[in-house]
Amino acid sequence: MSALSPSLVLDRVRLVWPDGTVALDEVSGALGRGRTGLVGRNGAGKSTLLRVAAGHLTPTSGTVSASGDVVMLPQRPAADPHRPVSALLGVETALTALRAIESGDVAPHHFDAVGDDWDVEARAHTLLAEAGLASDALDRTVGELSGGETMLTALVGLRARAADITLLDEPTNDLDRDARARVSELVESWPVTLIVVSHDVGLLERMDATAELYGRTLSVVGGPYSAWRAQRDAEQEAAVRAERDAAQSLRRERRQRIESYDKLATRSRVAHKAQVEKRVPKIIAGGRANAAQVSAGRLSTEMTGKEDAARAALSEASARVRDDDVVRIDLPDPGNAAGRRILSLGDGEREWIVTGRERVALVGRNGIGKTTLLESLVGEVDTAGPIRARASVEHIGYLPQRLDGLDDAASVLDTVCAAAPRVPVALVRDRLARFLVRGDAVGRPVGSLSGGERFRVALARLLLADPPPQLLVLDEPTNNLDLDTVDQLVAALQAYRGAVLVVSHDDAFLARLGLDLRLRVDDGRLSENAP
Incomplete structure (x- = not known):
């Protein structure tokens, strides 16, 4: 498919940031029509490649050729929170003009704006239904939508636009199961060329082809992620x-x-x-x-x-043998006794006790309060809701979904040393190397790191803490990880001799953890939930 009808061709594309860092090093390859999943390690340059292909970045050298117009949806759609939802759908101009005409304003420019799109409002309601929103959402502002609703609305707007080539960057990050299912349905029926950067195996399995960005090469295998992985x-x-x-x-x-x-x-x-x-x-x-x-x-x-x-x-x-550098996570032993009480979770009617080394998952739709529950557990917020979580241990390691708690001005080394003040600096450096942070990189300010690098530093600070955490609290830990690093994280958590409480919409990740308990959060109640 790809070799016969390329939609996007890169010829020795090189991009160097102003500080001299090479983001893309003479990458060449071709992506074909249909749906292509783009995979690669954190830091390989996948998001940068999409931005170059969309024309948002100009390469230092090399060329990008596209067989038509190209549009891109970034990981977090940038939209003015005060603008109407119709702007996300791409119908704001036509809808505003139509409503002006209906109210009696017959200025010629309104008719020009509507053109032949007289059913724009009805079409917008159909698009909202595809995004799982009621028709009255058309008159709401973007700021009134959740992150998942914003992503889905922007996605159905792009699908309706039907550009020749659409680029999506991690479209299922932060989405709950229902929203992920809607994204998958939209992707499966995409009318034209679609290129998706994702670490979501379920989404990647719906692709016609899988491309990998590795070094200077963009190689393509026909079939979904499993076919590429097998090859x-x-x-x-x-x-x-x-x-x-x-x-x-x-x-x-x-x-x-x-x-x-x-x-x-x-x-x-x-x-x-x-x-x-x-x-x-x-x-x-x-x-x-x-x-x-x-x-x-x-x-x-x-x-x-x-x-x-x-x-x-x-x-x-x-x-021909790949020298893949992978994160090697070796967690310390916190010494939890098998029957020791670690944590209690309850909703006023029932209570669940977590002991020793148990693994517990909290699931539920976006906005239901899972993150707030975790934040109350670690003392970051107070909550008066019916669902309560109480820890019975002192040392808790918390990895939030957003990594805003890191000091952008502090160096990587200082950030991790602050969590392990009794550990010699040389040993911290050695341990950071296991997280692929080596040499001069440990002296870089956190604010200069990429998303994947920032996550690894946050993970290192959590897992290398001294004394080691007796309970790990993880909020969507796989959102920013490449698939090989997810493998390493799963192996580390399986071997970890402490308790784990995790919030995740990644069913494949949860299935591999060997959960002892899975609780669903729903409207102020907790209930046991089968995988």
Whole structure:
């Protein structure tokens, strides 16, 4: 598909930020028609690539070619909170003109604004229904919508616009299950070319193709994320085998060269001894010596050539093995006894007790109060609602959904050291390296970090705290993580010997945690909820 009908072509696109940081390093590739999921590690440049493709950023060098007009919806749609919802739908101008005409204003510019779109209001109501909003939302302001409602409204507006190429950046971040399902339905019936950056496996499984931004290459595999993952894993297994075989061949050539040299050396010593002892005529001994030198030279050339060829084959095989740098999270042991009371959750009618090392998830629609409950638990807000959470331990680690609590002016190193004041700075540096924060990066101010880097620093501050937390409280922890880092986080939480309370709409993530309890928050009540 992609090779035959490319919609977006990048040719050696390079983008360098004003401070000299390379954001895109001569990226080349082509994305085809239909729906394409764009994946890659945090910091690979996926969002930057979309902004370049949409014309929001001008590349330092290289070219971007698109087969039509391009529109983009960023992670958080930028809209004036005081503007009407019709602006998100893209019908504000036509709707305002239509209502002016209906009220008796027959100025020509109103008719020009409406054009042939006389059913704009009815069409806007249909779009609102697709976004899950009532028709009266058309007269509300953007600021009156939740984050999920804003994203869905902007999304249906873009879908109605039907631009030749639409770019979406993490459209399901912060959305509850119902909103995610609506996004998936919209994406599945998208009428033209759609390119989606996402870490949402469920959404990626609805794609016609999957592209990966890795280094300088934008490679495409036909099929959803699972097809791409299977091909990548198979290619890497084959590459690792080829590297191992090439290394064995190189060792074998080295061994054979050494053995051959040893044989020639032995022959030379025997010939020399025979000449010294005069067991053969001098002319014959000299001839043998000359022949040995010629043989040695020929053998040396031959063996060196074979070894060089084996070394080149190893280098080529190694180049095909991905050197993926992954976060390696090793959580400290807080020493929770299995039956120790850690946390209580209740709604006035029922109470649930969390003990020892249990894993508990809170689920429910956006705006129902899950984050407020977590904030009350860690002492950031007071709540008078019926649902209460009380901790029975002193050391609680909290990772909020928004990372606004970080001091933008502080360095990465100072930020983490503040949470572990008794840990030597050298050890903090070593531990930060496991979160892919190394060298001069530890001295950078937090405010200069990308979203993924900022999240890793917040996670490091939480998980490297001294003393270690007895309870981890996590609010949508997978929102900003690439899929490989999610794997690392899951493994770390599975091995963690403390209790975990997590709010998440990511069902795939929750399924892997091995939950002991799953509670649904709904209108001031808690209830046990099956996966």
